Amino acid sequence: MSEQTADGTESVTDGEKRGGFPRFRHTPAGPDFGRFVEAMRRLQDLAVSTNVPDDVLADIATQAEELADRLTPYEVPEGKSPAGSNIQLPGRGSLLMLPWMVEKFDTEGVRSTGVFRRYHLGGNGAAHGGVLPLLFDDVFGMTVHAGGRPISRTGYLHINYRAITPLNTQLVIEGKVDRVEGRKTFVSARLTDLDGKLLADGEALMIELLPGQP
Ligand SMILES: CCCCCCCCCCCCCC(=O)SCCNC(=O)CCNC(=O)[C@H](O)C(C)(C)COP(=O)(O)OP(=O)(O)OC[C@H]1O[C@@H](n2cnc3c(N)ncnc32)[C@H](O)[C@@H]1OP(=O)(O)O
Structure with missing residues (x-):
């Protein structure tokens, strides 16, 4: 059972095993959203890889501030932006996530490809x-989700760095x-290059939220 809340999300009763998480509706990305995120x-890439002369940077900083000012009126609550739930976009359309593409998402697991x-x-x-x-x-979160x-x-997350990641x-x-024990889902993942060279592997414990847990 669920109830509609004022901001359009649904709060969910205990039986739906979502802890205190609201149920968000998928917010579809419009035709230019992917282009916007890539820009x-x-x-971001240029902000950490350029050394811009001061006079040029002053102008660019003003433009960046103007862009932020244009976006600000469109701020929405968590779960109401296209960012994060559009699996057809790199990083599901979220700037926080690596710009990787999900190629497989089912009960057998998740496979995602991309570059750093x-x-x-x-x-x-x-x-x-x-x-x-x-x-x-993020892959572990999707793996749990895809696994139903x-x-x-995440209770813990362990990474072994096996080789330099280019x-x-x-x-x-x-x-x-890997296995399920009551509320606990144990997951693992491997990061490789296209020749199969292992760069990192990891495991995590994902713990089902109890009713009301944030
Ligand atoms: C297209 C759309 C796709 C969308 C996909 C979405 C993808 C999203 C991807 C995003 C994904 C992002 C995901 C994120 O990043 S989530 C953000 C990072 N994680 C957190 O912030 C979690 C913070 N911690 C908590 O909230 C609580 O600790 C939780 C709720 C996790 C458990 O507190 P609770 O009080 O409820 O449980 P408990 O303490 O009784 O423990 C329960 C059991 O677990 C065992 N245990 C606990 N901790 C550990 C440990 N460290 N090592 C070994 N064992 C541990 C414990 O012994 C017990 O076992 P047992 O005695 O029952 O056998």
């Missing part, structure tokens, strides 16, 4: 170590459910 990603970009640089051409847990955690398990939160190189991550 923002280019800006300049924005994700750690040092000496390799991806920042902190970006990999973001990728793994209830809304869960930028601008097509890579693959595959996640699967």
Whole structure:
């Protein structure tokens, strides 16, 4: 059973095993949303890879402020933006997520492919170590969802960095459910290059939320 709330989400009763999570409706991305997100990603890449003369930067900063001012009137609550729920877009349309494409999403697991970009640089051409847990955690969340398990939160996340993760190189991550024990879903994933070389692997415990848990 669920109830409609004022902001259009549905609050869900205990029996639906969603903890305190509201049920959000999918917000479809319009025809230019993917283009917008990719343009923002280019800006992120350039923001960390350019050294702009002061006089030019003053003008660019003004333009960036103007762009933010144009977007501000359209702010919406969590779950009401196209960002995050459009699986046909890189990173499901979320600027936070790696711009990877989901190629497989079913009870056997999740497979996603893509590249780490300049924005994700750690040092000496390799991806920042902190970006990999973001990728793994998101794949684990999708793996739980694709596996038909209830809304869960990450209890722990363990990553083994097996080799340097290169930028601008097509890579693959595959996640699967290993076992289920009551509220606990144990998941694992492997990040490889297209030749199958293992770059990182990880495992996590995803815990089903109890009624009312945030
Ligand atoms: C197209 C659309 C697709 C959309 C896809 C969506 C993708 C979204 C992707 C986003 C995904 C992002 C996801 C995110 O990033 S979620 C954000 C990161 N995670 C959190 O913020 C979680 C914070 N923690 C909590 O909220 C609570 O601790 C929870 C709710 C998780 C459990 O607190 P609760 O009080 O309810 O439970 P419990 O403490 O009785 O424990 C229960 C059981 O678990 C065992 N246990 C607990 N912790 C550990 C541990 N560290 N190692 C080993 N075991 C552990 C414990 O022993 C017990 O076992 P047992 O005694 O029963 O055997």
